[in-house]
Amino acid sequence: MxxxxxxxxxxxxxxxxxxxxxxxxxxxxxxxxxxxxxxxxxxxxxxNMLASGLRRQRSNNIIVAVPNISNPFTSRFVQGIENLAREAGYRVLLAITESDQMLLDSYVKMIAGKQADGLIVLDTVQPCSPREDSEDTPTPIVLACEYPPDTTRSRVRHDNVEAMAAIVDHLVRLGHQKIAAITGPIEQRMGLDRLSGFKLGMRRAGLDVAQAPIAYGDFSLDAGYRSTAELLARGDAFTAICCASDEMAIGALARLREAGLKVPDDVSVTGFDNLRVSAFSIPPLTTVDVPIQGTGEAAMRLMLDLLRDPEEAPREVILPHKLVVRESTAPAKKTGRAAASK
Amino acid sequence: MxxxxxxxxxxxxxxxxxxxxxxxxxxxxxxxxxxxxxxxxxxxxxxNMLASGLRRQRSNNIIVAVPNISNPFTSRFVQGIENLAREAGYRVLLAITESDQMLLDSYVKMIAGKQADGLIVLDTVQPCSPREDSEDTPTPIVLACEYPPDTTRSRVRHDNVEAMAAIVDHLVRLGHQKIAAITGPIEQRMGLDRLSGFKLGMRRAGLDVAQAPIAYGDFSLDAGYRSTAELLARGDAFTAICCASDEMAIGALARLREAGLKVPDDVSVTGFDNLRVSAFSIPPLTTVDVPIQGTGEAAMRLMLDLLRDPEEAPREVILPHKLVVRESTAPAKKTGRAAASK
DNA sequence: AATTCGCCTGTAAACGATATCATTGCAGCC
DNA sequence: GGCTGCAATGATATCGTTTACAGGCGAATT
The missing domain is CATH 1.10.260.40 (lambda repressor-like DNA-binding domains)
Known part of the structure; x- marks a missing residue:
């Protein structure tokens, strides 16, 4: 060569x-x-970019650490980053952490080892925050979606609490009183926030949260399916299920159908995320749209600012959400109870 | 530092x-x-890995070029690669090509520029093959899924033709005679192969391919939805729709429901890929499982071999497929026609 | 005691670019 | 003609490693 x-x-x-x-x-x-x-x-x-990088002390790579990649949420987030990164002359290194703190640390080391110039951490799981650096130059790190409340880094997220409350409002306006919830893992901030939003919405409507049937899932299709089975088995009355993710809502739809329940005639179902596939579920899903790709873009913008001026004061960006009403929600039945027919 | x-x-x-x-x-x-x-x-x-890389003439990065990332297919493919790469001490650089030959070339340059040691090209779109290198050291490149028939590189794919034919066989065994197809883009090898498989299956069953209603899509949810609308509008009779991808099948399910047609009672629907979500569609989708993650793993294995010995003779790996029968297919109705009721 | 042998360590030359500083050539000016 | 000034170019140090080569030193062998 x-x-x-x-x-x-x-x-x-x-x-x-x-x-x-x-x-x-x-x-x-x-x-x-x-x-x-x-x-x-x-x-x-x-x-030879290695030689060039060595001399100039930069690699033009930025690492995007995501908990997993088989999640449509992740894909669109990365897409948002890619778009801006290419324009700015950066390459994107996708790192899959499986929410493993060790692995995340190893990626922080990559930036110390000059293999990358910055790190964007998408965490939908635990706020596994990179160690704060006590060092000379601050490591350029941007956190997305999930992070400890006391972090001092630049960060971006949407308001899970308000968004979930908005979904509950919508159900309440349709006359629902007995609303069940399938939550994400509550040891994770995103799961917890969405649950808090559910409770907030219930309280605002003057409904008794303590009586609401709640099942705990992990955002996955399968969890939605199983949690719905659990709700049905318990025999609690409900006319709507409020799911903490679209994938769980799709799992719920599948299980409800098996139980012979019609959505939305017998039970209304709501999701969260507005995945592409949710417009094509049967019935199409009422959900809340969070700008996933926009989150990636916002994160990358913060990163570019940070690379331009590493001393810059950290910022927080909170992105807007939007209720998307489709056909999986309808006015509550007069009777008031729908489950137990299993 | x-x-x-x-x-x-x-x-x-x-x-x-x-x-x-x-x-x-x-x-x-x-x-x-x-x-x-x-x-x-x-x-x-x-x-400093830049310095180390400069001296040792390697970066320990391998680039995975994919047409897009918002596709569940891609995600699992990359996951397969990631798994092996980490073990072998390689980092994965995800590159999104949008099937743009220029961009692909720019990634080939990255390996020339020592930013990466090898390139895995997943192409589900056009066989945009990296230029053959006339140079000294052969560039380590592995092609996956889609590639020109005359390529001399190491490559991995599954047998789209036989897999699709197997789906048709299944429908025929259920008594279907009027089978419609929604294909992928036929200017792409994957689309063409799946269509060929459809035709092969029809011929084997002694059915007249020329009479089969065929609509052309692009593998997406939306294309499935629109193509189904088109088939219904044409008024051709069919008792089954054979889709070239799971996403299109899910789009088809949505459109059929709008038309008031029951799946599988009125129409059977089949997919291709066995995405995770397909087990939770309504009804759960009959499809053909291709080992997506396994494809990634196979590609990475070929790459590791290539990196170990760049002079090695190229190989082709063909992965097995498996019919997955769920509830979206049922015996054909006696009447023999189901559409036109729009 | 001299030789050989192995282990461990040090010296210095790469790797391939960039950036600083010095130099050259030439035009313009008095 | 000698001076300044500017634009274009060259020589060279430098980035932080790895590695070939060359000792040094103690133990084992003769």
């Missing part, structure tokens, strides 16, 4: 001039530049 | 010894090693 010296020789100039020609901005006479371009073309030369 | 020289000074040895201590294999006296470890700990030292 040709290097800058070969080019310099072939073009009859010094390596410094070649380097200058490479970095567009510098002043090189057009004739000289042409000779260099020809040499580059001829030898099919590509600058 | 501390460097190897600082460690050497603090530990009272030469940088060479530190380097040796770092690369586990070499021989360093235990006492010396301990002193070095202490120094590393104290200064919180992380080796």
């Amino acid at each position: 040709a290097n800058i010296k070969d080019i310099a020789e072939l073009a009859g100039v010094s390596i410094a001039t070649v380097s200058r020609a490479l970095s567009q901005s510098a002043s090189v006479r057009p004739a000289t530049r042409r000779k260099i371009d020809e040499a580059i073309e001829k030898l099919n030369y590509r600058p | 501390a460097n190897i020289k600082d460690i050497a000074e603090l530990a009272g040895v030469s940088i060479a010894t530190v380097s040796r201590a770092l690369s586990q294999s070499a021989s360093v006296r235990p006492a010396t090693r301990r002193k070095i470890d202490e120094a590393i700990e104290k200064l919180n030292y992380r080796p």
Whole structure:
């Protein structure tokens, strides 16, 4: 593989001039530049980015740490980052942490090892925050969605509490009083917030939260299916199920159908996330749209700011949500109870 | 940030010894090693991987180029790669090509520029093959799923033709004769193969392919929805729809429901891919399972072999598929026509 | 005691770029 | 003609590692 010296020789100039020609901005006479371009073309030369990075002390990579990738939520988040990153000349290194603190730390080390310039942590699970650095240069890290309340880093999220409360409002306006919930894992902030939102919505409507049937899931399709089975088995009365994720709502739809219950005639079901597939479920899902891709974009914007000025004061961005009403919710039946028919 | 020289000074040895201590294999006296470890700990030292890479001429990154990431197929493919890559000490750089040949080329340049050691191209779209290299060292590239028939690179795929034919066989055994198809884009090999499989299955059953209602989609949810609308509007008779992807099948289910048609009572529907969500659709989808994650793993295995010995002869791996029968298919109605009722 | 052998360690030359500083050539000016 | 000033270029140090080569030193062998 040709290097800058070969080019310099072939073009009859010094390596410094070649380097200058490479970095567009510098002043090189057009004739000289042409000779260099020809040499580059001829030898099919590509600058060695490791060498360049070593000298310039940057890699142009940014790491995006996500808990997993088989989640549609993750995909769109990363897509949002990718879009801005490419424009800004950064490459995206996708890191899958499985919410493992050790792995996350190892990625922080990558930026210490100059393999990457910054780290964006999407955590939908536990707020496994990278150690605060006591060091000289602050490590450029942006947190997304899930983070300890006392973090001092730049961060972005949406308001899970209000968004979930808005869904409950919607059900209440439709006349529902007996509302069941399937929550995410409450040891995780996102799960907890969505549950808090549910409770908040119930209280605002003057309903008794303590009596609401609640099942605990982990946001997955399967959890929605199983939790619904559990709710049905308990025999509590409810006319609506408020799920903490679209995937769980889709699992719920499947289980309700097996039980012979019609959605929304017998039971209303709501989701959370507005995944693409939710518009095509049967029936199409009422849910709350959180701008997933927008979250990625916001995170990347924060990162770019941080890279431009590492000393910058950390900021928090909270993105707006939007209720999306589709066909999985309908006015509550007069009778007031619907379950137990299993 | 501390460097190897600082460690050497603090530990009272030469940088060479530190380097040796770092690369586990070499021989360093235990006492010396301990002193070095202490120094590393104290200064919180992380080796600069750019420098290391520059010297050793490798980056330990491998690029995975995928057409997009918002597709569940992609996610699981990447997951398969990740698993093996981490074990082998490689980092995965996810590159989103949008099936853009230019972008793909730019990633090939990254490996020329020593930013990455190898490239895995997942293409579900067009066989946008990296230019064959006329150069000294062959560029380590593995192709997955979609590639020109005459490629000389290592590659992995499953047998789309036989898999689709197997689905048709299943429908035929249930007594279906009027089978509609919603295909992928036929200018793409994957779309074409699945269509060929459909035709093969029909011919094997002695059915007239020319009469089968066929709509063309692009594998997406939305395409499934619209293509089904189109089939219904045309008024052709059919008792089953054979979709070239699970997402399209889910779109089809949504549209059929709107038309008041019951699945599988009025129409049977089949998918392709066995996405996770397909087990929870209403009704659960009959489909063909292709080992998506296994494809990623196979690709990474080929890559590891290639990195170990770049001169190795290219190989082709073809992965097995499996019919998954769920509730979206049932014996054909006696009447023989079901559409047109729109 | 001299030689050989192994282990451990140090010296210094890469790796391939960028950036600083010095130099050259040439135009413009008095 | 000698001076300044500017634009273009060159020589070279530098980034932080790895590694080939060359000792040094003690133990084992003769």
